[in-house]
Amino acid sequence: MSNPNVCSLSPAEIDCSGPWLLCPENPAETLIPSLKEHGQLVPVLAVKESGKTLLIAGRSRVAAASKLGLDVLVRYIEAADDTAKAVLHLEENCTRSVDESLKLATMRFFSARMDSAELAETAAPLMSLKPKSRDMKFWLDWMELTPEYDEFLRLGHIPLAAVSVLIKLDAADRKELIRFFEKLSWSRSNAVNFLTWLYETSRREKKSIADLISANSFEPAGQKESPKDAVGRFCKAAKELRYPQLSELEGTHNRIVSELCAGTKWQVLPVGNFETGEVMIQTRFKNREMMSKAIADLESIVDSSGWDGLFELGRDK
Structure with a gap:
């Protein structure tokens, strides 16, 4: 028996540009051999709005079908708004590995559309987190930051836990610290210790972090200095500021x-x-x-x- 919610469309008729498509697209080439041999086994998901077909899940299948000149099997579903579309998109992709980049994209998307309480309840299950977990608290705090540190988190240059200190700093101090994370990758313990020692010294000395790092041994990493050595040097300098006698x-x-x-x-x-x-x-x-x-x-x-x-x-x- 045919399903009235499933139809066949040209790839060009499917809009794959929705902001709710948070998961990165897999290379279409990985699906081409299967499409050639077996055809499309699972329809993509979409909604119909204002006469347009808006994709919810299945970008790689659409791209692969387009390369092969094939039509796409589309199953229409209901989604009341962009938030509902994003939830359905992530649930459809629940078998994917949820890395920091996807978590960040998810949190930024939902944080622009709901308050923190609803954000925790909605986003946490989609990211395999508990709503009241420590990591979820870190994510909620990260949403209070301007996006200037987002790229460092995506690249793995700064750990999520660093937000426990970053959230305490003002915008000027956070801006001054950017250079330490642009080219270096920090472990959780090194990043948290480094930031904590600078923050605590700043409070004790009643000086900005900009003043502290300009007057001490925080020169940029040299060409002959390894990233590991540079991180070690920065941590040592911050610790000496915080605990001079020790x-x-x-x-x-x-x-x-x-x-x-x-x-x-x-x-x-x-x-x-x-x-x-x-x-x-x-x-x-x-x-x-x-x-x-x-x-x-x-x-x-x-x-x-x-x-x-x-x-x-x-x-x-």
Whole structure:
């Protein structure tokens, strides 16, 4: 029995430009072999408005049929408005991987059409999130930002969790920080720590972030500096601003240890940020020969006066 809601149309008769088509289009070429051999097995979804056929889901099928000069099977459905069209589009594409780029496009689309409470209830299930989850809170906060950071999120240069600090900054400070994310990709912990240390120092010193980063070691990454090294340098500089005494102690500790353990594989680490006056020493080995060498190295460094310097760091703090 034929379905009155399904018809056959030329690809040119189908409008595939709707803003609700949030999922990226798959290459049409991936569907061409199947269309040639089996024909179109599943109709695309569309709505009819003002005499036009507006696509809801199936852009790749339309594009592939167009390349082959074939008509497209279209199934008409009901959708009251653009929001309903977007919901149907995303539900039809529910088997796709939902990456940060798609989540961002989804949130921007719905945030322009509803308040935050409705946004959480509507968008969260479409992005495989719980409405009251921490990640959903991050997304709602991100919608409070102007879109200047959106591209960095799409590219993976900045993690979503960074919004927990960005949302606290004014527009001028956020603008000053853009250069740190234009060409570098930051891990979640590095980005959140870097921004938090700058924000907290700004509050303590009653200075803008622009003033802080202009007066300290935040020069742009050089051509010979790796992205990882640049991120490490920026984090180190921000931490030194936030914890100047601790950074000074760490610097002294590292200098003593580098001399103390030179030529060995032993590592000496402070315990409790120097608050205990204790250190921990460790190494690794995987056979008796390496173990014997490690023990001999330890015996050779145990009488060094450098140890007294390490212990004094804790007592002086």
